[in-house]
Amino acid sequence: MKLPKAYEAKDYEKNIYDLWERSGIFKAHPEIKAERFSMSMPPPNATGTLHVGHSLGIAIQDILARYNRMQGKDVLWLPGTDHAALATNAIMEKKLAEEGTNKHEVGREEFIRRLKELIANSQDTMRAQIRALGASCDWSRERYTLDEALNRSVNETFVKMYGDGLIYRGHRIVNWDPLLETTVADDEVVRVEEKSPFYTFQYGPFQISTARPETKFGDKYVVMHPDDKRYAKYKHGDTFTAEWINGPVSATVIKDKAVDPEFGTGVMTITPWHDMTDFEIAQRHKLDKEQIIDFHGKLLPIADEFAGQPIQEARPKIVAKLKAKGLLVSIDENYVHSIAVNDRGQGIIEPQIKLQWFVDVNKQVVPWKGKILSLKEVMQTVVREQDIAIVPERFKKTYYHWIDNLRDWCISRQIWWGHRIPVWYRSNAEGEEQVYVGLQPPKNDGSEGWHEWEQDPDTLDTWFSSALWTWSTLIDPKLAQDYSLSLEEILSRSLDFQTYHPTSVMETGWDILFFWVARMILATTYMTGQVPFKTVYLHGLVRAEDGQKMSKSKPETMIDPLEVIPKYGTDALRLALISGTSPGNDSRMSIAKIVGQRNFANKLWNIARFIEATVTEPTKSLEQPVPKTPADHWVLTKLQQITEGVSQDLDNFRFAEGYEKLYQFVWNDFADWYIETSKAEPNQPVLQFALTTILKLAHPFAPFVTETIWQELGWEGKGLLAASDWPHVVKGDIKQTKEFEEIQNIVREIRYILSSLQVPRAMFKYEQNAFFHKNIAVIMRLAGLKGIAEFHHGLKLVETRHQLWLDIDELTVHNFAKQLTAKKTEAQASIKQLESRLKNKNYVAQAPAHIVDQTKAQLTEAKTSLEKIKAELTRFAD
RNA sequence: GGGCGAUUAGCUCAUUUGGCUAGAGCGCCGCAUUGACGUUGCGGAGGUGACAGGUUCGAAUCCUGUAUCGCCCACCA
Numbered sequence: 001m002k003l004p005k006a007y008e009a010k011d012y013e014k015n016i017y018d019l020w021e022r023s024g025i026f027k028a029h030p031e032i033k034a035e036r037f038s039m040s041m042p043p044p045n046a047t048g049t050l051h052v053g054h055s056l057g058i059a060i061q062d063i064l065a066r067y068n069r070m071q072g073k074d075v076l077w078l079p080g081t082d083h084a085a086l087a088t089n090a091i092m093e094k095k096l097a098e099e100g101t102n103k104h105e106v107g108r109e110e111f112i113r114r115l116k117e118l119i120a121n122s123q124d125t126m127r128a129q130i131r132a133l134g135a136s137c138d139w140s141r142e143r144y145t146l147d148e149a150l151n152r153s154v155n156e157t158f159v160k161m162y163g164d165g166l167i168y169r170g171h172r173i174v175n176w177d178p179l180l181e182t183t184v185a186d187d188e189v190v191r192v193e194e195k196s197p198f199y200t201f202q203y204g205p206f207q208i209s210t211a212r213p214e215t216k217f218g219d220k221y222v223v224m225h226p227d228d229k230r231y232a233k234y235k236h237g238d239t240f241t242a243e244w245i246n247g248p249v250s251a252t253v254i255k256d257k258a259v260d261p262e263f264g265t266g267v268m269t270i271t272p273w274h275d276m277t278d279f280e281i282a283q284r285h286k287l288d289k290e291q292i293i294d295f296h297g298k299l300l301p302i303a304d305e306f307a308g309q310p311i312q313e314a315r316p317k318i319v320a321k322l323k324a325k326g327l328l329v330s331i332d333e334n335y336v337h338s339i340a341v342n343d344r345g346q347g348i349i350e351p352q353i354k355l356q357w358f359v360d361v362n363k364q365v366v367p368w369k370g371k372i373l374s375l376k377e378v379m380q381t382v383v384r385e386q387d388i389a390i391v392p393e394r395f396k397k398t399y400y401h402w403i404d405n406l407r408d409w410c411i412s413r414q415i416w417w418g419h420r421i422p423v424w425y426r427s428n429a430e431g432e433e434q435v436y437v438g439l440q441p442p443k444n445d446g447s448e449g450w451h452e453w454e455q456d457p458d459t460l461d462t463w464f465s466s467a468l469w470t471w472s473t474l475i476d477p478k479l480a481q482d483y484s485l486s487l488e489e490i491l492s493r494s495l496d497f498q499t500y501h502p503t504s505v506m507e508t509g510w511d512i513l514f515f516w517v518a519r520m521i522l523a524t525t526y527m528t529g530q531v532p533f534k535t536v537y538l539h540g541l542v543r544a545e546d547g548q549k550m551s552k553s554k555p556e557t558m559i560d561p562l563e564v565i566p567k568y569g570t571d572a573l574r575l576a577l578i579s580g581t582s583p584g585n586d587s588r589m590s591i592a593k594i595v596g597q598r599n600f601a602n603k604l605w606n607i608a609r610f611i612e613a614t615v616t617e618p619t620k621s622l623e624q625p626v627p628k629t630p631a632d633h634w635v636l637t638k639l640q641q642i643t644e645g646v647s648q649d650l651d652n653f654r655f656a657e658g659y660e661k662l663y664q665f666v667w668n669d670f671a672d673w674y675i676e677t678s679k680a681e682p683n684q685p686v687l688q689f690a691l692t693t694i695l696k697l698a699h700p701f702a703p704f705v706t707e708t709i710w711q712e713l714g715w716e717g718k719g720l721l722a723a724s725d726w727p728h729v730v731k732g733d734i735k736q737t738k739e740f741e742e743i744q745n746i747v748r749e750i751r752y753i754l755s756s757l758q759v760p761r762a763m764f765k766y767e768q769n770a771f772f773h774k775n776i777a778v779i780m781r782l783a784g785l786k787g788i789a790e791f792h793h794g795l796k797l798v799e800t801r802h803q804l805w806l807d808i809d810e811l812t813v814h815n816f817a818k819q820l821t822a823k824k825t826e827a828q829a830s831i832k833q834l835e836s837r838l839k840n841k842n843y844v845a846q847a848p849a850h851i852v853d854q855t856k857a858q859l860t861e862a863k864t865s866l867e868k869i870k871a872e873l874t875r876f877a878d
Numbered sequence: 879g880g881g882c883g884a885u886u887a888g889c890u891c892a893u894u895u896g897g898c899u900a901g902a903g904c905g906c907c908g909c910a911u912u913g914a915c916g917u918u919g920c921g922g923a924g925g926u927g928a929c930a931g932g933u934u935c936g937a938a939u940c941c942u943g944u945a946u947c948g949c950c951c952a953c954c955a
Contacts, residue, residue, distance in 0.1 A: 003914090005914085005915075006915080006917070007917090191954095198955095208955070209955060210955060211954090211955080212955090223955085259955080260953085260954095260955085263953095263954080263955070264955060265955090266955095267955085268955035269955075270955080271955090275955080277953085277954095277955080278955080335954095336954090337953095337954045338953090338954065394882070394883075395882090397881075397882065398881080398882065398950070398951090401880085401881065401882090401950085401951065402950085402951075404951095405951065405952070514950095545890090547948090579891090579892095579902095579903080580890065580891045580892070580902085580903075581891085581892095582891085582892075584883090585883080585884085585891095586948090586949090587890090587891085588890065588891090590890085590904095592890095592903095592904065593890080593903085593904085595904095595917080596903065596904070596917090598917065599915095599917040600917090601917090602915065602917045603914095603915065603917080603918095605914085605915080605917095606914040606915035606917090606918090607914065607915080608914080609914045609915075610914035610915080611914080612914090613914075614914090648894095649894090652894070654894070656891090656892075657892075657893085657894085660892075660901095660902065660903090663902085663903090664902075671914085671915085672919080672920095675914075676919095679914095748921095751920060751921065752920095752921060752922090754909095754920090754921085755908080755909065755910095755920065755921040755922080756921075756922085758908085758909075760909085760910075784910090784920085826899090830899070833899095837935085837936085840935055840936090841935085842934090842935040842936090843935040843936070844935080845935075846934090846935050846936090847897075847935060847936070848897080850897095851897055851898090851936090854897085854898060855897095855898085857898095858898070858899090
């Protein structure tokens with residue numbers, strides 16, 4: 001079959017993926033005996049679309065999956081999607097708003113029904129996109145965070161933690177998003193700098209400053225540092241009366257070290273209901289707390305005439321009123337502080353005290369390796385004791401730092417979309433309440449006087465279910481339906497869990513190290529007694545060409561994989577994402593990069609085209625091609641080095657380096673030297689072997705073009721490249737390899753001379769020896785020499801072991817004298833340097849022997865070269 | 879305030895535990911060319927490795943300090 005001149009990715013990719021998928025090679029086989037490699041795909045948002053960040057992750061994971069598969073391992077790469085509670089909930093709320101209605105009008109059931117419908121549609125989109133990237137994942141095991149088995153895992157976790165006292169319900173201050181009307185976790189809050197007026201008011205005998213006068217209605221404590229001499233005459237517990245916004249208030253003096261005497265006046269009033277620090281101060285001194293702002297962001301009746309007003313609207317009016325009363329001391333218009341914003345959804349966070357569910361990270365009840373630890377301590381231990389490796393290592397520090405600062409995790413959310421909290425309440429006429437925590441709803445036993453059980457309306461933080469992802473996805477879904485079995489029994493009977501957990505690698509972006517990776521470690525060690533994965537590989541952010549974050553709001557910065565793939569091919573995109581990157585470091589993406597890698601795919605294609613035309617008699621099984629020429633030995637040696645190098649790089653997660661080695665070899669060694677040599681003296685089995693090896697090595701990186709070539713060549717019948725073995729190596733002879741390197745030196749020098757002198761081709765003569773007898777034809781071809789001639793003058797090669805003269809007229813030769821002189825200077829400098837190094841006794845004594853030997857060899861070589869240059873230069877002495 | 883990272887060729891980035899003349903891609907200069915590939919080939923120019931010290935026979939690499947940029951965490955009355 002004749003290959004077309006250029007590789008058109010879009011003509012092949014879809015079919016190739018279908019071929020793979022139909023063949024079943026992506027499927028894991030727990031029933032067979034083999035080494036395992038397992039990996040969970042970080043589940044993308046079910047309603048999302050694929051962006052370049054996903055593409056990078058998928059590309060890396062696919063490289064790992066394909067490489068390990070080709071090494072004969074049984075590979076499980078489990079795909080899936082996430083219900084992304086907050087984000088998805090927000091989508092539906094927005095939709096409803098556009099329709100002029102809201103969630104309360106449509107009701108919980110309908111709300112969820114509509115979301116399920118929406119998800120079902122977009123999951124298909126997401127699946128198609130992951131396939132388009134070439135992901136060799138096991139679709140038969142696809143999971144979704146709201147699957148029944150996963151939901152059971154969530155409930156099991158909740159119930160177990162509750163039983164151990166790790167989950168508790170409490171009135172605590174939380175980050176409240178008035179826009180989405182839900183709490184959000186600490187690390188889902190981002191800080192945005194904002195300039196806002198900073199007011200100083202008179203408050204009784206004190207001056208207090210604030211940027212938020214609207215929260216100050218209920219303030220009745222003034223706090224200062226116990227050591228602040230300015231306020232020494234006021235004692236802790238002193239009371240006074242102050243004229244305030246809506247009349248006089250009675251206030252109490254509190255001394256607390258949380259106050260910074262340097263900041264503002266060193267005195268502040270506190271609003272414990274709406275400020276984290278104030279809340280803590282109030283807790284310490286058992287002070288009253290009062291809600292000022294409601295959950296929609298409006299002022300409560302305590303604000304009197306301002307009640308019912310949104311805070312933004314009320315603020316200037318309150319200031320005006322205080323000013324009218326003569327209580328406004330000053331305004332700093334240049335005050336900059338940061339305000340808290342919900343990472344997903346843009347709502348400005350208003351801290352509130354709310355009855356919420358929390359995970360206690362400090363309670364020591366978790367058995368781990370014979371000790372009883374807290375969740376925090378387990379998280380630290382597994383990384384410290386190398387049960388989990390983090391690549392790159394420096395993220396360990398970030399990880400520890402984060403854990404040190406970790407507070408109890410608020411897991412309840414006031415949204416409808418997600419895993420509902422498995423807690424039921426009922427009350428009786430006397431106002432007593434009962435709480436039931438369990439996997440399934442409690443039966444209404446009709447107990448005298450009690451109302452029916454009602455489930456907690458809240459849902460769980462998305463990350464609570466994502467935290468279970470590595471193992472909840474490996475549970476046998478059928479077993480999970482059987483509630484007569486305990487989770488332990490289910491796990492021990494689930495073949496996938498027994499076979500593939502802990503997973504080998506977790507590949508994800510460093511930006512969700514805390515959100516997700518840390519929480520997987522937390523929940524998985526607790527629930528299964530195993531780490532979720534042995535290695536975490538963190539990739540960097542893919543940025544726009546100018547180094548900016550790509551964002552939908554700036555479409556010109558976006559590179560959309562779905563546009564790039566049909567145009568340049570998936571391989572080009574994947575290679576561009578991989579090349580020139582290193583773990584944990586951000587990278588920049590550009591169309592130019594993608595074009596460059598498209599060209600590489602095409603290079604492979606054309607190499608195959610040449611070899612297809614040259615290899616007229618392909619053999620079926622190619623174990624031992626017989627090398628004949630120095631070039632054959634050289635290419636085999638190189639192939640061996642590359643195979644070993646790429647394997648090592650992939651074993652150590654050095655994807656970019658492995659790929660670069662391969663790229664260099666394919667383009668600069670194989671195409672430019674071996675193929676060119678083959679035009680003179682082709683060795684069909686070696687060509688075939690080399691191409692086979694190259695396709696195998698390149699397959700994890702560029703699966704489509706390599707498989708396409710493999711299929712088009714049809715050397716292995718209907719066999720798939722994706723299912724083939726990682727290449728074995730055939731050793732080339734070292735002496736012959738060196739001989740080819742000498743050929744290269746000669747060719748390079750001739751090319752250099754001819755190019756410098758602007759002589760396109762030249763006649764030549766050479767010393768009569770075995771080397772030239774054997775290799776002169778190849779040299780002529782590669783160097784573009786015209787033919788053999790007898791002549792007297794001409795130019796002699798100076799940097800090679802064998803003597804060869806070029807027939808170039810004296811006048812032109814003189815132009816070369818300058819170049820030779822430059823070379824002479826270079827050689828002399830390098831000799832001087834090497835000699836001084838060898839004269840250094842410390843160097844000779846202390847450096848390793850092979851380094852010293854190397855230096856000596858270099859010196860000899862440089863001296864020889866200098867002699868030749870000098871000899872040649874004597875001709876120009878006049 | 880605490881921490882992490884970056885600074886290498888015009889640009890984007892590599893350089894695995896300190897050791898060949900610090901590499902690659904793109905760009906640049908010159909040349910070539912109908913037969914694997916113009917998505918090409920050949921040759922070339924281009925780097926005080928941010929700066930200042932130190933350790934070492936030897937430093938881009940280790941240590942100390944400085945500068946600039948980016949990020950994370952905490953605080954922000």
